[in-house]
Amino acid sequence: MRQIYSLVQCALIGLVLTALLVPLGWLYAKQTRQEAAAGLRDRTTSLAEPLSRTLAAGDPRALDRRLLDIAGREHPRVAVRRPDGSVRTAVVGAGGQARLRTSSVWRCEATRSQWGERLLPAVDTRLCATAVLTAGGVPLGELMLQQSADGLRSEILTAWGLFGLLLPVGITLCFLPAALQRRRTLRDLDRIGTTLHVLAEGGFHARSAEHLEGDTLKKLSAEVNRLAAVVQTSMEDRRSFLADVAHQLRNPMVALRLRLENLAPHLPEEAAHRHERLLADVDRLDRTLTQMLEHARATPADRSTQVVEVCGLVEECVRGWASVAERRGIRLKLKMPRRAWGMTRSGAVEQALNVLLDNALKYSPEGGVVEISIVSSGPRLLIQVRDEGPGLPDSEREAALERGWRRGPFPSTGIGLSLAVKLIESAGGRLELRAGEGRGLSAQLHLVAAQPGGEERGPGSEAPGAAPLSASGPGVA
Numbered sequence: 479m480r481q482i483y484s485l486v487q488c489a490l491i492g493l494v495l496t497a498l499l500v501p502l503g504w505l506y507a508k509q510t511r512q513e514a515a516a517g518l519r520d521r522t523t524s525l526a527e528p529l530s531r532t533l534a535a536g537d538p539r540a541l542d543r544r545l546l547d548i549a550g551r552e553h554p555r556v557a558v559r560r561p562d563g564s565v566r567t568a569v570v571g572a573g574g575q576a577r578l579r580t581s582s583v584w585r586c587e588a589t590r591s592q593w594g595e596r597l598l599p600a601v602d603t604r605l606c607a608t609a610v611l612t613a614g615g616v617p618l619g620e621l622m623l624q625q626s627a628d629g630l631r632s633e634i635l636t637a638w639g640l641f642g643l644l645l646p647v648g649i650t651l652c653f654l655p656a657a658l659q660r661r662r663t664l665r666d667l668d669r670i671g672t673t674l675h676v677l678a679e680g681g682f683h684a685r686s687a688e689h690l691e692g693d694t695l696k697k698l699s700a701e702v703n704r705l706a707a708v709v710q711t712s713m714e715d716r717r718s719f720l721a722d723v724a725h726q727l728r729n730p731m732v733a734l735r736l737r738l739e740n741l742a743p744h745l746p747e748e749a750a751h752r753h754e755r756l757l758a759d760v761d762r763l764d765r766t767l768t769q770m771l772e773h774a775r776a777t778p779a780d781r782s783t784q785v786v787e788v789c790g791l792v793e794e795c796v797r798g799w800a801s802v803a804e805r806r807g808i809r810l811k812l813k814m815p816r817r818a819w820g821m822t823r824s825g826a827v828e829q830a831l832n833v834l835l836d837n838a839l840k841y842s843p844e845g846g847v848v849e850i851s852i853v854s855s856g857p858r859l860l861i862q863v864r865d866e867g868p869g870l871p872d873s874e875r876e877a878a879l880e881r882g883w884r885r886g887p888f889p890s891t892g893i894g895l896s897l898a899v900k901l902i903e904s905a906g907g908r909l910e911l912r913a914g915e916g917r918g919l920s921a922q923l924h925l926v927a928a929q930p931g932g933e934e935r936g937p938g939s940e941a942p943g944a945a946p947l948s949a950s951g952p953g954v955a
Contacts (some may be wrong), residue, residue, distance in 0.1 A: 534613035814852035841867030
C-alpha cells in the first residue's frame with residue numbers, strides 16, 4: 479500500500495510539472511524560431527541597399543564578387559534574381575569555398591506552410607528571407623538569403639532536453655520533502671505501534687512519546703497514553719481484588735482441612751479410605767482455586783509453559799472424580815501410555831480436564847462409560863474425554879466454547895468450557911469438540927508434546943505403584 483501511495487504521488491507531481499514544462503518548451507521554440515527568422519530578415523534588408531547600388535552600376539563582376547564575399551563570410555546561400563528572370567546564386571561548397579552559378583530556379587524553401595507553423599524545423603530545412611532591390615524607386619531585382627535551420631533545430635532540441643531533465647529533478651525535489659515527512663510519520667507510527675504491542679503483551683507501564691511530528695500524531699500518542707493509564711489502573715485494581723479473594727478463600731479452606739483432620743480419630747477403620755479421599759479433595763480444591771486466581775492475576779508475559787508428566791496429572795484428576803462417577807453409576811475407563819510429557823502451564827491441564835470430566839459425567843446416562851485416553855503422536859499430545867451422552871450437533875459445537883452458552887436441564891453457569899479454552903490456549907494448546915463414535919461427545923485437548931509417549935496401558939491397567947482408582951462399585955477400569 480505504501481508503494482502504491484508513493485507511485486501515485488510521483489505520478490501527480492509528474493503531471494503537474496509536465497503541464498508546466500510543455501507550454502514552456504512550446505513558447506521557447508516559438509520565440510527562438512521567430513528571433514531566427516527576424517534576424518535573417520534584418521540581415522537581408524541590410525544587404526539589399528549595397529547590392530542595389532552594385533546592380534544599378536551595371537557591373538556583373540562587381541555583383542559576383544559581392545555575392546561571393548557575402549557567402550564566404552556568413553555561409554548562407556545568396557541569390558539575386560534580375561528582371562529578365564535569370565538567377566545568380568552564390569553557394570558555399572563542401573570545402574568551404576564559395577562558387578557561383580546561374581539558373582532560372584527561384585525557390586524560397588521556408589514558406590509558411592513548410593516552416594512557419596512548425597515548432598521544430600525538419601532535417602535539412604532552410605530559413606529563407608527576401609528583399610526587393612530598387613534604385614530611385616525602380617525595381618532592379620530581388621535578393622534572397624537562405625540559411626540552414628540545423629543550428630536552430632539543435633538549439634531547440636537542447637532546450638527541450640534540459641526541460642526533460644528538469645522533470646525528474648523537479649519530481650525528486652518535490653517528492654523529497656514529502657518522503658522525509660512520510661518517513662518521520664511512519665517512524666512515529668512505529669513507535670506508537672511498539673507501545674501498543676508492549677501493552678498487548680502485558681507491559682502496562684509502557685508509554686508513547688508525545689513529542690512527535692504533527693498535531694494528529696501528538697493527539698494519537700496522548701490518547702494511547704491515556705488508554706494505557708486506564709488499563710494499568712484497572713489491572714492493578716483487579717489484581718488487588720483477586721489477592722483479597724485468594725486470602726479470604728484460603729483461610730476457610732485451611733480451617734476446613736483442620737476440622738477434617740480432627741475427625742480422623744473418631745472414624746471407624748472402614749471409613750479411613752473415604753476420609754483420605756475427602757482430604758485429597760480439599761487439597762485439590764485449594765490447589766485449583768489458587769491456580770485459577772494466579773491465572774487471573776497473571777499477565778500474558780507471566781504465563782510461561784513448562785514440561786510436565788501428563789499421565790500422572792490425568793490419573794490424579796480421574797481419581798478425584800471416581801466417587802462422583804460411582805454415585806451416578808457411570809464407569810470411568812482410562813487408557814494412556816506409561817509416561818507422556820507435554821508443554822503446559824501449571825494447573826492448566828488439571829483445571830481444563832476437571833471441566834471436561836464434570837460435563838461428561840453430567841450428561842452421560844446411568845450405566846454409561848466415560849473414556850479418557852492419552853495419545854502421543856509426533857509433536858502433538860492428545861488428551862481425549864468421550865462420553866455416551868446426547869452429544870451436540872455440528873452447529874452448536876463452536877458456540878459451546880463461548881462464554882455464557884447453556885444447554886439442557888442441568889444447572890450451568892456457561893463459563894466452564896470457555897474457561898477450559900482459555901486455560902489450554904494460555905499453555906499453547908487448543909480445545910476441540912467432536913462427535914463421538916456412534917453417539918456422545920468427544921472433547922479433545924491438544925498439547926505440544928515434549929517427549930514421545932511409551933507403551934500404552936490397556937483397559938484396567940494401572941501405573942506402577944498406583945493405588946486403585948475406586949474402592950467398590952463401577953469405578954475406573
